[in-house]
Amino acid sequence: MPIGVPIEFAGVTKRFGAVNAVNDLSFTVEPGRVTGFLGPNGAGKTTSLRMLLGLVRPTSGTATFGGVPYRQLPNPLTAVGAALEAASFHPGRTARNHLGVYAAAAGLDKARVDIVLGKVGLSEYADRRVGGYSLGMRQRLGLAGTLLGDPGVLVLDEPINGLDPEGIKWIRLFLRELAAEGRTVLVSSHLLSEVQQSVDDVVIIARGQLVHRGPLSSLDTEATPHVIVNSPTPEALAAALTAAGLSHAPARAGLLVAASDPAQIGHVAFAAGVEISVLHRQETGLEDSFLSLIAGGGER
Numbered sequence: 001m002p003i004g005v006p007i008e009f010a011g012v013t014k015r016f017g018a019v020n021a022v023n024d025l026s027f028t029v030e031p032g033r034v035t036g037f038l039g040p041n042g043a044g045k046t047t048s049l050r051m052l053l054g055l056v057r058p059t060s061g062t063a064t065f066g067g068v069p070y071r072q073l074p075n076p077l078t079a080v081g082a083a084l085e086a087a088s089f090h091p092g093r094t095a096r097n098h099l100g101v102y103a104a105a106a107g108l109d110k111a112r113v114d115i116v117l118g119k120v121g122l123s124e125y126a127d128r129r130v131g132g133y134s135l136g137m138r139q140r141l142g143l144a145g146t147l148l149g150d151p152g153v154l155v156l157d158e159p160i161n162g163l164d165p166e167g168i169k170w171i172r173l174f175l176r177e178l179a180a181e182g183r184t185v186l187v188s189s190h191l192l193s194e195v196q197q198s199v200d201d202v203v204i205i206a207r208g209q210l211v212h213r214g215p216l217s218s219l220d221t222e223a224t225p226h227v228i229v230n231s232p233t234p235e236a237l238a239a240a241l242t243a244a245g246l247s248h249a250p251a252r253a254g255l256l257v258a259a260s261d262p263a264q265i266g267h268v269a270f271a272a273g274v275e276i277s278v279l280h281r282q283e284t285g286l287e288d289s290f291l292s293l294i295a296g297g298g299e300r
């Protein structure tokens with residue numbers, strides 16, 4: 001059984017001319033867990049993963065696997081499985097053929113081909129030409145390729161992008177399984193909702209900088225609480241809130257007030273003689289926290 005090692009980013013910075021693509025990024029990705037590497041398009045995820053895999057040289061800092069840079073791993077294919085962009089396959093080759101070529105080139109046991117095809121659920125299509133595969137089947141084949149060397153670490157860039165609901169369900173379970181086997185699994189995405197059901201931890205970057213890291217549940221405490229309040233006389237309510245120094249904005253169900261305690265808003269309305277028709281705390285979800293985190297963040 002492969003044992004995962006931690007992935008460590010330590011003060012990693014990458015500048016492309018005047019563009020600070022990644023800025024002093026430090027975090028650790030633990031084995032046995034699925035970690036979502038999240039951020040909006042252009043946040044610096046791909047550049048970070050490319051540095052991790054030795055494809056781009058950092059301006060400063062180090063990104064390592066158990067303390068060893070990718071290029072110094074004695075046997076990289078059996079240590080790290082990586083899929084950086086939608087893999088392109090020769091349409092005339094079968095899946096078995098395709099993986100067989102890779103296995104031979106990497107000096108891996110040919111028996112691994114059937115094992116990984118089975119793991120990704122492609123056994124019965126192994127001898128079909130890849131040209132006839134759906135996008136979901138191609139994604140599975142790409143994953144099969146990353147597993148050929150039975151690596152303890154998996155680095156996958158946007159593996160869920162473009163999958164249909166069935167494919168999404170499958171890959172979520174699959175990622176969980178890989179982590180349960182003790183592997184380190186790092187998965188990038190620009191959508192929290194896409195990976196929310198399969199990740200244990202999140203690392204969130206925006207504008208090249210780390211804005212949050214921790215267990216998925218830690219995002220809950222990041223949410224800014226709000227209260228929704230409404231009145232048959234909304235102008236009077238708005239005036240009372242303003243007079244009490246509470247900022248507010250129009251929302252679908254009334255006014256959205258930046259406050260955590262509905263009782264405080266009820267008191268302000270009561271003291272001003274304003275009748276209220278709606279008063280409740282607005283539950284903020286993980287997605288709200290994620291969006292507010294990536295909307296803030298530092299300058300490049």
Ligand SMILES: Nc1ncnc2c1ncn2[C@@H]1O[C@H](COP(=O)(O)OP(=O)(O)OP(=O)(O)O)[C@@H](O)[C@H]1O
Nearest residue numbers: 016019021039040041042043044045046047048190
């Ligand atoms: N080779 C390069 N030369 C110049 N600028 C680059 C280069 N590669 C990336 N950048 C810039 O670095 C920033 C981060 O890009 P990167 O592709 O890493 O973001 P990302 O989070 O992966 O986004 P996406 O999900 O859209 O790929 C962007 O501003 C991008 O334009």
